[in-house]
Amino acid sequence: MTHLDHSVAQTARTLSLREFTVMLASLIATVAFSIDAMLPALGDIAAALTPEDVNRAQLVLTSFVFGIGAGTFFVGPISDAFGRRITIAGGIVVYIIGALIAASAQTLEALLFARFIQGLGAAAPRLVPMALVRDMYAGREMAQVTSIIMMIFIIVPALAPSIGAVIIAFSEWRAIFYVFCVFGLIGVSWLFLRQPETLPPERRRPLKFKPLLAGAVEVISDSQVRLFIIIMTLGFAQMFSAVSSAEQLYKAYGVTDRFPLWFALGALMAGSFSFINSRLVVRLGMRRIVSVAYRVQVVISLVMLGLELSGMPQSGWGFAVFFLYFVSVFAMAGITFGNLNALAMQNMGHLAGMAASVITALSTLGSVLIAAPVGLAFNGTVMPLVIATCLCSGLAAILMTRTNNDV
Numbered sequence: 001m002t003h004l005d006h007s008v009a010q011t012a013r014t015l016s017l018r019e020f021t022v023m024l025a026s027l028i029a030t031v032a033f034s035i036d037a038m039l040p041a042l043g044d045i046a047a048a049l050t051p052e053d054v055n056r057a058q059l060v061l062t063s064f065v066f067g068i069g070a071g072t073f074f075v076g077p078i079s080d081a082f083g084r085r086i087t088i089a090g091g092i093v094v095y096i097i098g099a100l101i102a103a104s105a106q107t108l109e110a111l112l113f114a115r116f117i118q119g120l121g122a123a124a125p126r127l128v129p130m131a132l133v134r135d136m137y138a139g140r141e142m143a144q145v146t147s148i149i150m151m152i153f154i155i156v157p158a159l160a161p162s163i164g165a166v167i168i169a170f171s172e173w174r175a176i177f178y179v180f181c182v183f184g185l186i187g188v189s190w191l192f193l194r195q196p197e198t199l200p201p202e203r204r205r206p207l208k209f210k211p212l213l214a215g216a217v218e219v220i221s222d223s224q225v226r227l228f229i230i231i232m233t234l235g236f237a238q239m240f241s242a243v244s245s246a247e248q249l250y251k252a253y254g255v256t257d258r259f260p261l262w263f264a265l266g267a268l269m270a271g272s273f274s275f276i277n278s279r280l281v282v283r284l285g286m287r288r289i290v291s292v293a294y295r296v297q298v299v300i301s302l303v304m305l306g307l308e309l310s311g312m313p314q315s316g317w318g319f320a321v322f323f324l325y326f327v328s329v330f331a332m333a334g335i336t337f338g339n340l341n342a343l344a345m346q347n348m349g350h351l352a353g354m355a356a357s358v359i360t361a362l363s364t365l366g367s368v369l370i371a372a373p374v375g376l377a378f379n380g381t382v383m384p385l386v387i388a389t390c391l392c393s394g395l396a397a398i399l400m401t402r403t404n405n406d407v
Contacts, residue, residue, distance in 0.1 A: 036263070041164055099180040220358065
């Protein structure tokens with residue numbers, strides 16, 4: 001971090017580290033909350049809007065994620081030009097507009113369009129907080145902060161399916177979208193009331209085509225960044241595959257009314273791994289932890305594949321094994337995502353917004369192209385998810401051997 005970077009960081013650090021991380025996690029958790037709170041509603045949405053093909057209801061999740069991927073191409077450069085806070089606020093406005101359109105949608109196509117708009121807006125609270133962190137931290141210190149944020153990011157949405165189920169019990173699935181509006185307003189209000197702008201005017205980059213193109217080319221031209229984009233794509237893909245199939249998988253194992261409780265328990269267990277990572281990353285390094293994590297996931301997936309092929313029951317100990325496997329997929333996200341973000345952004349502090357946009361957009365869009373077919377391939381068993389996770393983690397582990405061994 002340069003002397004100028006250090007002086008800016010000191011000026012912006014008016015919050016305690018605890019409040020800073022919780023505040024940013026609440027913004028980033030807008031994305032996870034907007035996905036997980038919909039899980040209990042997928043059955044009702046399928047019955048109301050697509051009874052002829054219930055698997056299509058999963059597209060309510062992937063269309064939102066696709067919107068995030070598309071939106072991240074723009075919000076990074078916008079935040080580099082106008083500042084972090086105003087960009088997040090603008091994104092929340094678009095997010096709320098999308099939620100209101102979704103609440104009145106009468107067809108699945110209209111709902112998918114509204115979810116895409118909502119995702120476009122959610123790209124700002126998903127992406128810009130990471131650029132904000134990069135404004136003030138670097139290296140393993142940044143990885144430590146992002147790991148804590150990721151832990152809260154996972155734990156907070158653990159309650160989302162339960163919240164969605166309660167809303168449906170007292171109203172209907174459309175009411176969930178009004179709760180999204182409230183959630184977004186809370187996060188952006190906290191940001192404006194407590195956090196100063198971290199990008200001063202003299203460090204902003206004009207929103208002009210040639211500088212933007214040059215910045216994007218610089219990001220993509222870095223071979224290490226390209227590797228981490230592919231690895232993050234594979235990691236996101238296996239997590240989104242698990243999320244999109246979650247409700248159907250739990251039902252296949254006989255869990256219906258208790259699904260929100262089991263999902264919350266699993267998310268809390270997985271979130272603890274982000275905390276463990278935040279404690280170990282400074283000592284062990286980001287690259288080593290990520291490499292080991294993906295190798296372990298390959299082994300776990302191969303064991304699960306063998307048990308499934310041998311006729312594992314969908315009750316009793318079979319459900320217990322499935323549950324632990326499902327938790328492991330989210331645990332890998334908690335261990336790896338904070339580190340991978342920090343690794344990809346390591347040499348991009350001078351254009352953090354653009355770098356965050358390119359990295360997040362490409363990895364998110366790429367992951368949707370993998371996760372959507374996996375979700376639609378659901379056949380009443382965990383096999384599609386296990387095969388996809390094994391392949392994604394295996395390829396990610398191989399690619400990690402090609403990254404620089406100095407972080």
